[in-house]
Amino acid sequence: MIAIEVQHYLNRARDFYEGMRLLKDDIGEFRFSSALLGIHCAISYCDALRVGLGSPKVSSDDHRKAAADLKSRLLKRRFSDLGGIHQLASLLSEKSSVSYSSNELRRQDAEVIVQQTERFMAWAEAVGKKLKVQGW
Numbered sequence: 001m002i003a004i005e006v007q008h009y010l011n012r013a014r015d016f017y018e019g020m021r022l023l024k025d026d027i028g029e030f031r032f033s034s035a036l037l038g039i040h041c042a043i044s045y046c047d048a049l050r051v052g053l054g055s056p057k058v059s060s061d062d063h064r065k066a067a068a069d070l071k072s073r074l075l076k077r078r079f080s081d082l083g084g085i086h087q088l089a090s091l092l093s094e095k096s097s098v099s100y101s102s103n104e105l106r107r108q109d110a111e112v113i114v115q116q117t118e119r120f121m122a123w124a125e126a127v128g129k130k131l132k133v134q135g136w
Helices: 002-026 031-052 063-076 083-100 107-130
Strands: none
Touching (some): 002 107
16 A cells, blocks of 8 residues: 555656656746746655655645654664755745745746756655665
């Protein structure tokens, strides 16, 4: 059952990533879409890892807690490469601003979000494989 749930979140993460990647060349025109797809990609990767590492439930209530939960689960496994946690926390901190703020999202800010997403995705993929997460 865990493998199926992990695959559900992984498929969602990879789908968001692919959408973000397709818009990357037109990021000036599709800043909000690119940024939100990147943020949701990171959330889904985080959910896949958390479920695969034993989290009984993931919730949309407070995604910032998700980064701390993932870090805690990795430390319990004595996994020392926590580099992606910083990128995840940074991406999660942008979610409300990108989604709900009346402020304009600058192209360079969207580009940073896309870059952080790409780094987080690479890290998450490596973590899932290295820890042999079920369903990865």
